Amino acid sequence: MTLTASESPAPPRPVPPPARRGSARRAWQTFSPYAYLAPFFTLFAAFGLFPLIYTAFVSLYRVELQTPGEMEWRGLGNYTALFGDEYFWTSLRNTFTIGVLSTVPQLVMALGLAHLLNYRMRGRTFLRTAVLLPYATSVAAATLVFAQLFGRDFGLVNYALGLVGIDPVDWQNGTVASQIAVSTVVIWRWTGYNALIYLAGMQSIPHELYEAAAMDGASRWRQFFHVTLPGLRPTIVFTVIVSTIGATQLFGEPLLLEGSISGGISHQYQTLGLYMYEQGWGFFHLGRAAAIAWVMLLLIVVIVGANALIARRRSRKEAGR
Amino acid sequence: MPIARAAITTTRRAAVRLGAVALTGALLAACGGTSDDTSADGAGGEVTLTVDLFGSFGYKEAGLYAEYEKLHPGVTIKQTDTEDEADYWKSLQTRLAGGAGLADVQGIEVGRIASVAQQQSERFEDLRKYGADGLKDQFAPAKWAAATGKGGEILGLGTDVGPEAMCYRTDLFKAAGLPTDREELARKWATWDGYLALGKQYKAKAPGKSAWLDSVGSLYSIMIGQEKERYYDASGKLIWEDNPALRTAWDHSVQAAQDGLSAKLDQWSPQWNQAFAAGSFATIPCPAWMLGYIKGQAGEAGKGKWDVAALPGGAGNWGGSYLAVPKAAKHKKEAYELVKWLTAPEQQARLFEKQGNFPSATGAIAKVADAKDPFFSDAPIGRIFGEAAKAAPVQVLGVHDQNIAQQITNALSEVERKGTSPEKAWSNAKKGVANTIG
Known part of the structure; x- marks a missing residue:
């Protein structure tokens, strides 16, 4: 960075204007960036910062939605209670398993899809746009349709399974089955989006590398592993981080699968986001819900931090090679 | 799902009417200038009453809204309906806490009435203000008592049991x-x-x-x-x-x-x-x-x-349920009149014959003793x-x-x-x- 900066020529200076008008202009030049940024910071303060701080404040009290005037100081009680809360751990575990079940296949499939879309073929632009369509669908619409498909008695999925002689699966009540159902909706919605990001990354890999590899007798498969994948590493790190954050906050899909705020009769697919909602808007324990929100925030910060650390260590190792 | 469809058509029709009301209002204002005050919301004016319910109260299906609108020219009733009471209650509580977005008439399930009477009496109108005390003898005593707050406030009128x-x-x-x-x-x-x-x-x-x-x-x-x-x-x-x-x-x-x-x-x-x-x-x-x-x-x-x-x-x-008027309602007086009419023995009896919701008004029970249902x-x-x-x-x-x-x-x-x-x-x-x- 510093190297390129010193090499580039200095920007041309404007002709100095007359002195009196100049001071006003200079003042405008100094302060106008703040004026331009003000709308963003106002909105951020009102809808980002304030809720964040207020949530932290609420999380230290016992507050019920029916009686918001009666706040009872609990200190860190809401947080310590979470550690002994079986449902909290269940939802944390579910968030993790659903996260893995949805993120891993999603990214692997996106990679393969991107690789295919990178070939020269007829209607390439159409196909590239088409894979983005699920992303443009609303969560609610997609989940409700999938809920019908995964119906136990009259669902299309069980009908298809029946054709090949498999007994109907209870996609709502089975722990693994219900988590697969939720993950399917996530995978369906996000695979195309990630494929396009990978595609953009692939197109920035110099073509000469492939030619050189081909000259050395590398097959398509080996080219993919030894040229494409290393070239995509920063892109992959990015998608992993974004998908992880998305998985940690997963909410709409599990809520709408059955419309159950408990994530099923045994909390079998209740995620952290859904548990927060159940506490806050199902049972009206606002203090407890606020504490869960903060734990989620800390969790995401830790995960992203760990991710960044691993990525940095890897790239340093690479540089040292 | 006829219930959901019914809700949509009610809303749409109400929206059309609302548009007509707004247009009429604008025309009147343009013609009469500032002297014409009678077209404003209030007695004798155009009022759109919103009713927010859960499950199937059946008022619309039994034609009771249409009749009320005929009896009270200028009143338009717009109903929204949530199938699952648990979802309805969640959203009602959120809106009550925010004090906004509430309908003029809100349905309350009997399993929630204790929460209303004991915890949230200040969020609903005390219907004594409009003379609801006089209706006490119409209802079964237990039904009446459950919707009465600590200070004797009347927080809702019983619909069915x-x-x-x-x-x-x-x-x-x-x-x-x-x-x-x-x-x-x-x-x-x-x-x-x-x-x-x-x-x-x-x-x-x-x-x-x-x-x-x-x-x-x-x-x-x-x-x-x-x-x-x-x-x-x-x-x-x-x-x-x-x-x-x-x-x-x-x-x-x-x-x-x-x-x-x-x-x-x-x-x-x-x-x-x-x-x-x-x-x-x-x-x-x-x-x-x-x-x-x-x-x-x-x-x-x-x-x-x-x-x-x-x-x-x-x-x-x-x-069984109640109809209540939240404090944040726009047309409280008119809402009370509607609630009073819907929960009156005659209407309760008709509702039972058409929809099956059993009356909580004692006078209506005798009326429906011989009812049969071909379905x-x-x-x-x-x-x-x-x-x-x-x-x-x-x-x-x-x-x-x-x-x-x-x-x-x-x-x-x-x-x-x-x-x-x-x-x-x-x-x-x-x-x-x-x-x-x-």
């Missing part, structure tokens, strides 16, 4: 070789054990894949409705864990689940809705308000295939539900009734659908209730 009976499919009964006569059945299932025994007989020769019962959750709900004390005692203490009556209802529901008598459906879910028309179950415990729901879901094709018999194990009550094979629903309403116990209501019931039915569903052991399910229910209330 939920006397319980058993609805069944005569065609499925016949196919399984069971008697279809309602009197004979009432004798055979005089007790709950008799009902479950008949269920086993049905299961042995069940047509298709049909089950005896829709869900064990509904079996539990109807049985607990036969008890006076359920979750709280009269002093407001939580007693449900040690309540022997609750345990009896639990045990019977577990028995039904383990005998495989249930279609394992979740009440109010889309799959449950589909099952009415598909004939997935032969019996469904039905409080009076369920009749309208069955008609809506089973459709014209179900007419004459259904029947109603007296409930096993005696009379009970499940549900339910001309069953004497006036007599069956009237007797049940008379004999049903006056229930002790508590703030968290609905939440506790939800946790218990969840746990029962675990036994029903996942084969969880009853002991494990019971401890899950206890944990769930602690988590809900704590």
